[in-house]
């Protein structure tokens with residue numbers, strides 16, 4: 001039993017993960033997106049499955065193979081990701097929201113391709129729902145919720161504020177400054193922001209960052 005538990009420390013744990021960007025349509029051929037490739041989230045899903053968890057991955061459009069032994073649900077928009085994530089969270093033990101969700105979407109989606117005419121074009125945008133914040137608001141005591149943060153200024157301070165405001169147990173703060181970290185790279189450098197301490201991880205492969213995140217979860221919360 002002890003041996004098996006050690007080998008599969010997340011056995012019987014249900015883990016919900018969001019990954020990748022979202023795409024918010026402007027017209028039938030255009031969208032608002034971002035540079036997320038989904039690599040970090042997919043590595044987290046892989047690591048969770050390797051540790052014995054029952055893993056559901058809600059993924060925006062990426063160019064990655066769905067991980068083995070993971071239930072993958074593909075979505076396009078922030079609204080779709082919200083629906084698929086919120087409807088599943090109640091049954092989950094751990095939520096890890098690594099997706100780069102669009103903060104805004106066009107108010108109206110044009111039925112036809114927008115033709116080029118005037119020199120300037122304005123597209124009115126409205127806020128999307130914050131998935132992480134919604135989960136934080138309904139989280140039960142025994143559920144663990146992890147968010148990500150991407151900051152380009154006052155990183156530590158802003159990330160701490162995000163953890164508190166969204167009621168998550170931990171924020172994984174992404175560095176964009178460091179070489180080899182962030183969008184598209186196979187390596188990442190992150191700081192784990194907990195209630196009472198920060199853990200600075202070295203620059204390392206995203207697969208290793210994913211393992212470190214679970215080491216931290218297991219040590220701090222399970």
Ligand code: CTP
Pocket residue numbers: 018078097098099100101102103128129130131132133146147148149150151162
């Ligand atoms: N997030 C989310 N739903 C949104 C926006 C963000 O679930 N509509 C989640 C992300 O998946 C991430 C965390 O919130 O886990 C922080 O995302 P980030 O973009 O860094 O912060 P925001 O709260 O969106 O604030 P801002 O972009 O203004 O810094």
Ligand code: CA
Pocket residue numbers: 101102103
């Ligand atoms: Ca954002």
